[in-house]
Amino acid sequence: MSNRTVAVLLLSVLLAACGGEARDDRPGQPVAHRRAAFKELLKAFEPMGVMMRDGPYKADKFKQLTAGVMAKREGPWEYFKPDTLYPPSKAKPEVWSDPAGFAAAKKQFFDATEKLAATAAGTPDKDAAKAAFEAVQSACKNCHEHYKTR
Numbered sequence: 001m002s003n004r005t006v007a008v009l010l011l012s013v014l015l016a017a018c019g020g021e022a023r024d025d026r027p028g029q030p031v032a033h034r035r036a037a038f039k040e041l042l043k044a045f046e047p048m049g050v051m052m053r054d055g056p057y058k059a060d061k062f063k064q065l066t067a068g069v070m071a072k073r074e075g076p077w078e079y080f081k082p083d084t085l086y087p088p089s090k091a092k093p094e095v096w097s098d099p100a101g102f103a104a105a106k107k108q109f110f111d112a113t114e115k116l117a118a119t120a121a122g123t124p125d126k127d128a129a130k131a132a133f134e135a136v137q138s139a140c141k142n143c144h145e146h147y148k149t150r
Contacts, residue, residue, distance in 0.1 A: 022087035030079040031089045037075030044068035045136070052133055057126035066120035069136070073113050077106060095147050105143040112136040 024032035048065045051057060080102075085091055095102050112135040119132035 024086075024088060026084075026086070030081055030084045031086065034076050034079035034084070035088070035090075037072070037079065040075060041069065041072040044072050048133055049137070052126075052130050057129065059120075059124040059129070062129050063120040066117055069113060070117050073110065090149050092147050092149055098146075102143075102147055105139070105146060109136070109139040109143060112139040 024030070044065065048062060048069070051062060051065075080091070080095060082096065085093060085096065112132075116132040116136050119128050123129065
């Protein structure tokens, strides 16, 4: 093996040993808690998407899943504190430099989840449930496009 090959292999091993993503080692781990809260919210929301895409639609199950989303929707927001823009955060600086826009995006999400809850409680109609689901999905996408890195 050439010295160059050995160097490349050694560098590959060292990079693999680094473990990839940074850990949140700050007091209280706000970024880790924020990310975990979003993951919990997604766990509640994604089965609704599966139901909407793949069916069958079950109104009682959809209502139960909506209750899970409503129970988890508050979780992440308290962890968007000042000085929490550090790795492993995926938040963009705009979360803090555009607080009015971020608050509006959060409000859009909360309004959409309120409508989702009202729809899930009030109708067995899949089309109405799907429209409410898609409004929440759109609110999430809008916020991610403006306030989250890829």
